[in-house]
Amino acid sequence: MRCNCRPVAAIPHPIAYQGSKRRLAAKILAFVPDGVATLYEPFCGSAAISLAAAAAGKAERIRLNDSLVPLSTLWRRILEDPKAIAEDYLRLWHAQDAAPARHYDAVRAAFNRDGDPAKLLFLLARCVKSAVRFNAAGEFNQSPDHRRRGTRPERMRQNLLAASALLRERTVVSAGDYAAALTEAGPGDVVYLDPPYQGTSGARDARYHQQLDRWRLVAELERLLDRGVDVIVSFDGRCGRQHYGRELPAELGLLRLELAAGRSSQATLLGRSEQTVESLYLSPQLVPAAQR
Ligand SMILES: C[S@@+](CC[C@H](N)C(=O)[O-])C[C@H]1O[C@@H](n2cnc3c(N)ncnc32)[C@H](O)[C@@H]1O
Numbered sequence: 462m463r464c465n466c467r468p469v470a471a472i473p474h475p476i477a478y479q480g481s482k483r484r485l486a487a488k489i490l491a492f493v494p495d496g497v498a499t500l501y502e503p504f505c506g507s508a509a510i511s512l513a514a515a516a517a518g519k520a521e522r523i524r525l526n527d528s529l530v531p532l533s534t535l536w537r538r539i540l541e542d543p544k545a546i547a548e549d550y551l552r553l554w555h556a557q558d559a560a561p562a563r564h565y566d567a568v569r570a571a572f573n574r575d576g577d578p579a580k581l582l583f584l585l586a587r588c589v590k591s592a593v594r595f596n597a598a599g600e601f602n603q604s605p606d607h608r609r610r611g612t613r614p615e616r617m618r619q620n621l622l623a624a625s626a627l628l629r630e631r632t633v634v635s636a637g638d639y640a641a642a643l644t645e646a647g648p649g650d651v652v653y654l655d656p657p658y659q660g661t662s663g664a665r666d667a668r669y670h671q672q673l674d675r676w677r678l679v680a681e682l683e684r685l686l687d688r689g690v691d692v693i694v695s696f697d698g699r700c701g702r703q704h705y706g707r708e709l710p711a712e713l714g715l716l717r718l719e720l721a722a723g724r725s726s727q728a729t730l731l732g733r734s735e736q737t738v739e740s741l742y743l744s745p746q747l748v749p750a751a752q753r
Contacts, residue, residue, distance in 0.1 A: 533636035535578035549579030586611030659706030
């Protein structure tokens, strides 16, 4: 099927984020019809799908939401005053010159006191796997990646300004639970859901900001479908023979596709060449008949 979105490389991505759908955005966007009234991304993270949809002119309005408050605040600031965030990032980035590791620790400690979104932008650009991790006390505790310095400030500035220009006029940002962000979704809207990692065992993992309640999500999907809202859900996946998360129940009536997400870096490190495959669940009306 022809994908009419812009090449992924042309889409700005200011926020480095583990689990970003940046590389899969073109494949996912191929199922988003033109003329969507509001595209909802209630687990937005780095907002890869909204950025791609805005670049392709597919949605009149966009609603971004994430329960991680400093991240939502970061998006709000990117929309309202990208130059100010770019200046803050530039200062934080250059201040690492003399003692990068000590500087990272100081920024992380300050972020844990004040939740400043510019500090989060810097920490994500500099930390291991760009992964948000928290300790039991709710403090960001991810370590720095000693092999890199983070996106250079000039490039970050371009990304921030371009993302702001793409989203500013049509986007509303909220901070909170995904269900609260979806109360107004109706026919003509599309909701893209990319909930947090479910893990391999279903066991609770305190490193993550919030765990997913699978049955609450299924109930929310039922409510959306009953209201005639089209949904796209990234959920379980597999790498080699290892499965991540359980599939969504067939009773929802969603079509399940598998998207090749590339080679697993973890498996490559272990000397194995395994492809990661991610499930994508779609309202049937979003899938062309030829693909059903
Ligand atoms: C897998 S990431 C989404 C990545 C995103 N698709 C991207 O391209 O960057 C899941 C996001 O959901 C957020 N989150 C976790 N629990 C949430 C909840 N109950 N409501 C809203 N957001 C939540 C996390 O903070 C995280 O940013």
